[in-house]
Amino acid sequence: MREFTATVLENVCIAEEIWSLTFALEEEQAVRPGQFCMIGVENFPLKRPIAICKAEGERITVCYRLKGEGTRKLASQYRAGEKLQVLLPLGNGFYAEESEKRIAVVGGGVGIFPLISAIRAYAAQKEIYAYMGFRNKAAICMEYEMQRAKRLVIATDDGSYGFCGNAVQAFKNDFSNARPDVIFACGPLPMLRALKAATAGMGIPVYVSLEERMGCGIGACLVCVCDRTNGKKARICKDGPVFEAGEVVL
Numbered sequence: 001m002r003e004f005t006a007t008v009l010e011n012v013c014i015a016e017e018i019w020s021l022t023f024a025l026e027e028e029q030a031v032r033p034g035q036f037c038m039i040g041v042e043n044f045p046l047k048r049p050i051a052i053c054k055a056e057g058e059r060i061t062v063c064y065r066l067k068g069e070g071t072r073k074l075a076s077q078y079r080a081g082e083k084l085q086v087l088l089p090l091g092n093g094f095y096a097e098e099s100e101k102r103i104a105v106v107g108g109g110v111g112i113f114p115l116i117s118a119i120r121a122y123a124a125q126k127e128i129y130a131y132m133g134f135r136n137k138a139a140i141c142m143e144y145e146m147q148r149a150k151r152l153v154i155a156t157d158d159g160s161y162g163f164c165g166n167a168v169q170a171f172k173n174d175f176s177n178a179r180p181d182v183i184f185a186c187g188p189l190p191m192l193r194a195l196k197a198a199t200a201g202m203g204i205p206v207y208v209s210l211e212e213r214m215g216c217g218i219g220a221c222l223v224c225v226c227d228r229t230n231g232k233k234a235r236i237c238k239d240g241p242v243f244e245a246g247e248v249v250l
């Protein structure tokens with residue numbers, strides 16, 4: 001991990017309230033699927049944690065939803081050629097064992113973005129079954145990246161596109177088709193809880209990527225601490241963001 005002064009190559013709106021930002025690092029950086037970066041926004045002391053969607057040599061792409069002041073300023077102020085302070089790569093990421101040939105990825109909302117990096121990393125060696133949930137048709141983005149999966153089911157809460165319902169319901173519906181050896185998931189906590197409940201007792205490892213408010217992103221400030229099921233604490237930025245679902249209290 002190191003701090004880079006990156007150059008913005010592109011920062012564009014790709015769906016309702018969703019922006020895609022591509023920047024160039026000073027040099028190529030190895031990034032594992034599911035890792036994230038901390039992006040500095042002028043005049044904000046804390047950087048913002050955002051999953052790395054694509055890493056292509058020195059080019060990094062992240063996608064972000066407009067949420068508060070930081071992400072709104074990122075969208076309105078940073079144009080091609082501007083400089084950006086970024087810290088990366090951070091966190092552990094997703095990892096599939098050699099024996100795990102069939103991977104289900106289950107994502108909701110901005111949780112789809114770290115899963116896109118997993119699809120990109122594993123699509124050539126594994127069979128990927130992707131279940132991706134969006135609010136509505138207008139929020140759908142990066143479909144061309146998700147189509148690298150052997151099977152892709154897009155779900156919308158209002159049924160305006162694809163399966164009507166959430167990503168976990170879409171996954172449960174299609175379970176006999178997917179028969180995954182391992183599951184990677186990211187999304188709102190109720191979605192992750194529902195997935196944990198749906199897969200309980202099946203013996204399939206489920207890895208969840210957690211999103212929590214962060215301060216430093218490097219394990220120093222303890223802002224991002226969550227509870228482990230063994231009573232201990234974990235720092236999401238340093239020990240995660242990816243955990244075995246049974247290892248953490250969701």
Ligand SMILES: Cc1cc2nc3c(=O)[nH]c(=O)nc-3n(C[C@H](O)[C@H](O)[C@H](O)COP(=O)(O)OP(=O)(O)OC[C@H]3O[C@@H](n4cnc5c(N)ncnc54)[C@H](O)[C@@H]3O)c2cc1C
Pocket residue numbers: 036046047048049050051052062063064065066067068069070071072110113114210211212213214215241
């Ligand atoms: C590991 C990780 C990966 C993430 N990946 C993505 C992604 O790919 N795309 C995306 O749109 N969002 C992602 N998020 C959420 C994103 O970090 C927040 O939406 C963003 O920080 C909000 O900043 P803001 O200034 O617009 O909002 P504000 O609410 O004004 O932020 C105030 C402070 O709270 C922190 N904060 C607020 N909400 C969150 C949150 N949900 N998670 C973490 N910190 C938060 C901010 O970083 C900032 O320090 C990720 C979060 C984590 C922890």
Ligand code: FES
Pocket residue numbers: 213214215216217218219220221222223224225235236237238
């Ligand atoms: S954000 Fe500081 S310890 Fe995790």
